[in-house]
Amino acid sequence: MEVHKAVLLLCLFRFTDVLEAYIKTDGAWIVKLPRSQYTVKTVEDCAVKCNIETSFTCRSFLYIEKDQDCVTLPANSKTDQILRRMSAALYEKKEYLLECVNGIGTDYRGTKSKTKSGKTCQRWEEKFPHVPKYIITPKTHPKADLESNFCRNPEGDKGGPWCYTTDQEKRWEHCDIQDCTEDCMQCSGENYRGKISTTASGLTCQRWDSQKPHNHGYIPSVLPDKFLEENYCRNPDGEPKPWCFTTSPSIRWESCSIPRCTTVSPTIVQELTCASGEGSSYRGTIAVTVSGKTCQEWSSQSPHKHSNTPENYPCKGLDKNYCRNPDNERSPWCHTTDPETRWEYCSVPSCGDQPIPEPVIPDGEECYEGDGSSYRGAMSETISGKKCQFWTSMEPHQHSKTPQNFPAADLRRNLCRNPDGDQAPWCYTTDPTVRWEYCNIERCDSKPGTQEPPTNPEPAASPSTSQETDCKVGNGATYRGPTSTTIMGVTCQAWSSMTPHHHLSFNPETHPDKGLESNQCRNPDNDVNGPWCYTTDPNKKWDYCQIPDCDGLKCGQPAVKPKRCFGRIVGGCISKAHSWPWQISLRTRSESPSAYKILLGIHTERATESSKQERDVSKIIKGPAGTDIALLKLDRPALLNNKVLPACLPDKDYIVPSDTECYVTGWGETEGTGGEGFLKETGFPVIENKVCNRPSFLNGLVKEHHMCAGNIEGGTDSCEGDSGGPLVCFSQNTFVLQGVTSWGLGCAKAMKPGVYTRVSKFINWIEQSMKEN
Missing domain, CATH: 2.40.10.10 (Trypsin-like serine proteases)
Structure with a gap:
């Protein structure tokens, strides 16, 4: 009996551990063929399906919990475009995302496809310009991942990963790929993820999640895209190199001494002669500021001394005195040759249409009509409280929803919008693990009446375990109210019914304490977005419900939503009356x-x-x-x-x-x-x-x-x-x-x-x- 228990425990451990090899991103979806689709009970089951996939090399899988759908794929975020889908989660195998080699790199599965001398690799299945040796092809080496032109080491060459080249004069060559044990930085270390945690003078770094001995605003939980782990040196703010706050009370922060990698610095995919987004890829020859001042050469320290040199920023194109954006400003700029003006922005043409005028937010409470395509409000926070990513930014999520591609959608800053006709305004998030979410905005026709709140409200009572009022507390896990229609007005399917949608996970038998006796909206899985239900629409398996919050009058939550304009007091942006009710x-x-x-x-x-x-x-x-x-x-x-x-x-x-x-x-x-x-x-x-x-x-x-x-x-x-x-x-x-x-x-x-x-x-x-x- 004890032996059987030990075997069972070992099996459970291995089963749970199967997700350790994957990185999860919520709200992400990949459309790719070939693909395999399965019905499974858990996400761990789906991971097992990917691990034993025989139809192709499985690099990732999609899991839709409420549908219990599992889709295994030969693609990942490094090879294919990532799309939005709220209910999906993308799980990518870590080994296919790693861009460095361990040992001689027989297990390298990254996407480098150039040799040491910069030659492009030939695809492994092709026979031109070089016919591969008969023993090295995708068919003869099915486990070597020879499905593209990526550098690989299928037979254990001591020189590391290599490839056949597209140069007729050079049959093959090794690739220059960083060693995983090499602690070095590319460019100015913006993407440095090493573990050096001492400064150039030998001081120990303060942990990023600590406020002692130095208070600071670089908080890991709020800036997940900056990878502020432990007390490792990082570069979250455009310095010339990684740095950290120190554990010395007398020295607030200091740069770290991290060598540049010996491998070739990453090249910019597209060097533009116009400004896209904040203009970090601009490589044009404009060298005059908005006021007509001539730019100072980046390599010069006169008339202005600075650290924005070609040596400190080797990947930013700091040639001559051309306008550039090396330090994450809002647009290209330069130091000027005027001793009285240290720097100014430049008039660099936009790659897209003309700038969209400032949004006009209508008076009255902020809400959206219909599907929110016309919403032009100031919300920049998702339904779960995550900060929105700027539409012009490709970090942490690459996407095609840019102001240039959607000129009429008012994709300004990181404001919630609906450029693609979704059911409500949304945004990409600054959390690398959550690609996108809907925003924390209500529909205008679903808002409660404008009844004046009590002038001296009593504090709300603590919610009971079974809350029967028609409002929700928090994410609505305790909601037991009567609402039985979705946010789009569709009647809910009874939880015990399997028509029109068959489901296994959520019914009165599996969750007897979740209030699933009828067809009312409930939240049996603690969904952060609130109560939901399976629908009676055969084409829509499930959807969220619009349940108002039970909160009454609370500090910091005005009854009249402010404009939240980015105008200016000097120059004028008149507030909506009583939208800042704490102002005296x-x-x-x-x-x-x-x-x-x-x-x-x-x-x-x-x-x-x-x-x-x-x-x-x-x-x-x-x-x-x-x-x-x-x-x-x-x-x-x-x-x-x-x-x-x-x-x-x-x-x-x-x-x-x-x-x-x-x-x-x-x-x-x-x-x-x-x-x-x-x-x-x-x-x-x-x-x-x-x-x-x-x-x-x-x-x-x-x-x-x-x-x-x-x-x-x-x-x-x-x-x-x-x-x-x-x-x-x-x-x-x-x-x-x-x-x-x-x-x-x-x-x-x-x-x-x-x-x-x-x-x-x-x-x-x-x-x-x-x-x-």
């Missing part, structure tokens, strides 16, 4: 508390709205010495409603990740550009303090209790009169007060972003002050 107007005649007056619930500076609440200040509590923050105690509590609502406070010591979308509001100076007297807003990205403190930016003036935000090129900023106002950042459908407007060098100046007091550094002080006062 502070009015004073002196510094005495009795002279202060707080106005809440207003949109105009004249404060004539009937929703206005007026409070006096009974006490001013100043922040710790050397900081720019204070608390004001009201003479009586504010009445919370849909026009007066607090923003949420951040977690203690939380650091907002670099490039996070944040917003400032205020009635401050507009420098004569109009819109005075109305609450205005602007949005811009957070800039990591490491970048903000560079000599060309704010030169070390930004302290740990500060944070920077703004556009590098200027034009967007808070200004005089906005001081003390809120900087809120959007995450998980909530606005969080991350900063308080503090100071800046001018208003909306290039390379001089605004500086804000970092609220997360004062959570303990805020809580203690409220208890004591």
